[in-house]
Amino acid sequence: MPMHISVYFDTYPGMYMAQAFCHSVIAFIMVERAITLWKINSPLIRQRFGLLVILLPIFSFPLYQLINPDRASIAFRLGALFDINRWLNLELGGVPLGALFIIIVFVTTLIFLLQEMVPVLRHTFESKRSGLHAAGSDNNPAVTRAVEQLSAEKPDIFTLDDDEFILFSSTGKNPAIFISTGIIETLSAEQLRAVVAHEIAHIKRNRKPLLLMAFLLRMTMFFNPVVLLEFRRIVQEEEKICDDMAVLSTKDPAALSEALQKLYYRDDVTNPLQLRRFSGMRDSLEEYSHNVQIGNRIARLEYSPVHGKDGKWAELIVTVIIIVGINYFVV
Amino acid sequence: MNKRILSLIYFLITVVILVAAIKIINYLPMVIQAGTIREYHSIEEVRSKLNIKDIYIPTYFPQGLVWPPSLVLAQDKPFTAVITEFKKAGKEAPALILSQSASATFRTDEKIRLRGIKEKISYPLKGRNMMLEAGVCDNEEPCSRITWAEGRYTITVTAKSEPPDLLKIAESMVHRLPTRGRHEKN
Numbered sequence: 001m002p003m004h005i006s007v008y009f010d011t012y013p014g015m016y017m018a019q020a021f022c023h024s025v026i027a028f029i030m031v032e033r034a035i036t037l038w039k040i041n042s043p044l045i046r047q048r049f050g051l052l053v054i055l056l057p058i059f060s061f062p063l064y065q066l067i068n069p070d071r072a073s074i075a076f077r078l079g080a081l082f083d084i085n086r087w088l089n090l091e092l093g094g095v096p097l098g099a100l101f102i103i104i105v106f107v108t109t110l111i112f113l114l115q116e117m118v119p120v121l122r123h124t125f126e127s128k129r130s131g132l133h134a135a136g137s138d139n140n141p142a143v144t145r146a147v148e149q150l151s152a153e154k155p156d157i158f159t160l161d162d163d164e165f166i167l168f169s170s171t172g173k174n175p176a177i178f179i180s181t182g183i184i185e186t187l188s189a190e191q192l193r194a195v196v197a198h199e200i201a202h203i204k205r206n207r208k209p210l211l212l213m214a215f216l217l218r219m220t221m222f223f224n225p226v227v228l229l230e231f232r233r234i235v236q237e238e239e240k241i242c243d244d245m246a247v248l249s250t251k252d253p254a255a256l257s258e259a260l261q262k263l264y265y266r267d268d269v270t271n272p273l274q275l276r277r278f279s280g281m282r283d284s285l286e287e288y289s290h291n292v293q294i295g296n297r298i299a300r301l302e303y304s305p306v307h308g309k310d311g312k313w314a315e316l317i318v319t320v321i322i323i324v325g326i327n328y329f330v331v
Numbered sequence: 332m333n334k335r336i337l338s339l340i341y342f343l344i345t346v347v348i349l350v351a352a353i354k355i356i357n358y359l360p361m362v363i364q365a366g367t368i369r370e371y372h373s374i375e376e377v378r379s380k381l382n383i384k385d386i387y388i389p390t391y392f393p394q395g396l397v398w399p400p401s402l403v404l405a406q407d408k409p410f411t412a413v414i415t416e417f418k419k420a421g422k423e424a425p426a427l428i429l430s431q432s433a434s435a436t437f438r439t440d441e442k443i444r445l446r447g448i449k450e451k452i453s454y455p456l457k458g459r460n461m462m463l464e465a466g467v468c469d470n471e472e473p474c475s476r477i478t479w480a481e482g483r484y485t486i487t488v489t490a491k492s493e494p495p496d497l498l499k500i501a502e503s504m505v506h507r508l509p510t511r512g513r514h515e516k517n
Contacts, residue, residue, distance in 0.1 A: 006409040007436045026349070033345045037338045070441060074368060074404055074414065082353045086360035086367055089409045096409065318339065322346055330353070 005098040006089045015072060015331075017105065017223060018084045020057040023327045024226040027053040030326075034319045038312060041304065043240035045312045050237065052320060053230040054218050060327050071331060081329035105223040112222045116231075142184050146192035152200050152249055159184065165263045169199040171206040187259055194246055194256035195263075201245035205238065236293055243297055257301035264294045368406035377405040377413060386413055387431050387486055391503035393496045395419045396427055410434045411484075416442070427500070430487040443489045445474050456498065457505050465494045477501050 008014040031049045040046055064071050077083045088098035140159040147154055156176040160166055166180035177199045184192065205211060221227040247253045361367055371377045374386055383405065392398065402416040402425070412432040416425040425442050448466040454477070455461070461479040468474040468491060475497045476489040486504070490497050 007434055010434075010436050026353075029349060030346075033342060037341050037345070038335075039338075073441060075442070078368070078370065078404070080357075081350065082357040086357065089367060090360050090364050091408070318342070322342075326346070326350065326353075 005096050005102070006085065008102075009085055009088050009098060016061045018088060018101070019061045019331060020221065021101075021224055021226065022082065022084050022330045023057040023060045023323075024053055024221070024224055024230070026326055026330060027056050027323045028226050028230060030319055030323050034315060038315045040312060040315075042311075043237040043244065045316075047234050047237040047241065048312075048316060049319065050230055050234045051214055052316075052323060054221060054227050054234070055214060056320070056323055056327070057224065057227070058217055058220055060324070064328055071328075077331050080331045081326065083331050085331075104225060108225040108228055109223050112228060140179075140184060142189070143179060143192065143196070146189040147196050150193060150197055150200070150249060152197070152204075155200065155203055157196065167195060167199065167263075169202050171203060175203040175206075177203075183263065186262055188255075190250075190252055190255040191259035191262070194250050194252060195259050197246035197249045198242050198256065200249070201242035202238075204245070205242065239293070240297060240300060243301060247301065253301040257298050260294055260298050260301070264290075265298060266291055364408060366406060366408040368404060368412070371403045371405055373399060374403060374415065377403060381405055381407045381411075383407060383411055383413065385431075385482065385484070387429065387481065387484070387504045388415065389429070389488075389500045389503040391499050392417070392427075393490075393492055393500070401425060410437075412437050426492075427488070427490045429504075430489075431481070431484045433483050433485075435485045437485070443468060443474055443476075443491055445476055445489075450494075454498070456502060459505065461501065463494060463498070481505065 009018055031053055034040070035046055035049055040049065068076075070076055077085065088096070088101055090097045140157070143157050143159065147157070155169070156174065158176055158178050160178055160180045162180040163182040164180055165183050165186070166178065167183055169175060169177045177196060179196070183195070187195065218227065218231055243256060246256055250256070361369065366381060371380070374388060377383055378386060396417045397420050398417070400415045401418045402414070404412075404414040406412050410433040412430070412434070415429045417427040417429075418424070419426045428443055430437070445464060445466040446468060448464050450463075450465040452463050453460060454463040456479075459479045459481065461477050463475065463477045465473075465475045472491055473493050474489070474491050475494045476487065477497055478485065478487045479501070480486075488497060488501055488504070490500065
């Protein structure tokens with residue numbers, strides 16, 4: 001008895017997967033248009049809009065089914081705005097498109113595991129093993145001098161004896177900032193203050209339970225390629241939000257911009273599209289895209305005003321209503 | 332005009348364009364591949380267009396049901412399936428739904444939804460092992476459903492009637508000895 005792939009997409013897990021994908025595509029299009037039309041430049045608001053692409057598809061299918069159990073019926077599908085099963089059941093050259101969809105889902109899951117879960121778990125494991133959570137700050141004089149003018153509540157700051165540029169923060173009950181001697185020796189006091197303020201902003205942001213919950217919920221969409229892309233953009237926006245918070249705290253955007261330039265920006269990164277060989281293209285692509293992001297952050301700090309204001313709630317609500325309304329008829 | 336309102340109008344225009352684009356994208360598979368599920372005017376049209384020879388229709392109809400069927404849906408891709416609905420005279424909701432499908436997981440419409448199944452028994456009929464369920468529908472109307480394997484098809488008959496009527500309908504749908512080899516792909 002040969003089992004047709006379409007059978008899977010008639011089951012609830014199959015329908016959830018296929019519809020969550022469609023719903024995120026529509027949310028993505030609408031969010032893009034909303035950001036462009038309403039000229040939303042604030043990374044905080046852009047991130048809020050971006051979260052719609054991630055969060056709405058998690059709940060849309062079960063919610064719609066609860067409202068109308070007949071939504072899975074043939075009659076509803078025939079009258080729907082879009083029925084993805086029509087495409088998934090299509091056979092091109094003898095290959096059902098449903099099989100291609102399963103391959104895309106599999107590849108997305110693999111990328112999620114290798115590029116998101118494994119690094120997070122490794123980082124957690126390594127920082128626990130290396131005992132980085134020791135109590136008390138080690139009071140490096142250069143760092144102490146640099147951050148004394150910051151009005152924000154200061155976490156413990158630890159110095160790592162390393163010439164490489166290492167800078168990160170840990171969250172939890174005792175948040176801390178870890179900074180390498182390489183950075184301390186490279187940056188001026190103002191620049192050091194700016195990068196520490198940026199890390200403090202990360203610690204503050206990570207205390208927000210709603211944001212944390214959104215990031216955890218994102219894991220349920222591990223199979224969704226649209227969510228994978230959108231999540232990366234949200235992470236980039238998070239960096240910009242922390243840049244803005246740092247600038248609001250230091251009142252010195254130039255210092256942060258110069259620090260980013262010194263620590264992370266490179267002029268000599270090759271565009272991977274100009275490479276003539278495939279080997280090393282992946283690393284090159286990552287390096288290039290990282291460099292572009294740093295370049296964008298530097299340009300923002302140099303040329304754009306800092307966005308500390310909240311707002312655009314009406315626009316957000318309109319966008320949510322439209323996405324939810326359209327997606328109800330997308331099965 | 333206020334910039335905010337103008338942006339809202341542009342946004343709504345985008346919505347209209349998106350909805351139109353989605354509708355076109357939804358229509359394309361039907362153009363690319365014939366045989367996907369759609370509505371037909373009659374059983375004969377299904378037979379001729381999809382070349383489905385075995386369409387199981389009862390010869391017994393309880394009184395009040397209207398012929399021809401009020402709705403005929405059929406597909407032969409990705410597997411063969413036919414759904415036929417019948418109404419009672421002067422009523423809007425279907426009173427009898429027949430479904431035959433080459434896939435056992437085919438999701439038939441639940442326009443007649445059995446709420447609170449009171450009895451579920453295995454019922455032998457003409458050499459088939461049928462599963463009979465009896466219960467009530469939305470407004471406490473008696474409803475029943477019977478399912479069995481017929482050759483390569485799974486047949487489900489749901490009706491707004493008591494089990495004896497449903498059994499008569501099912502009995503009138505099968506004429507041959509039971510065959511083997513169910514749920515094969517076309």
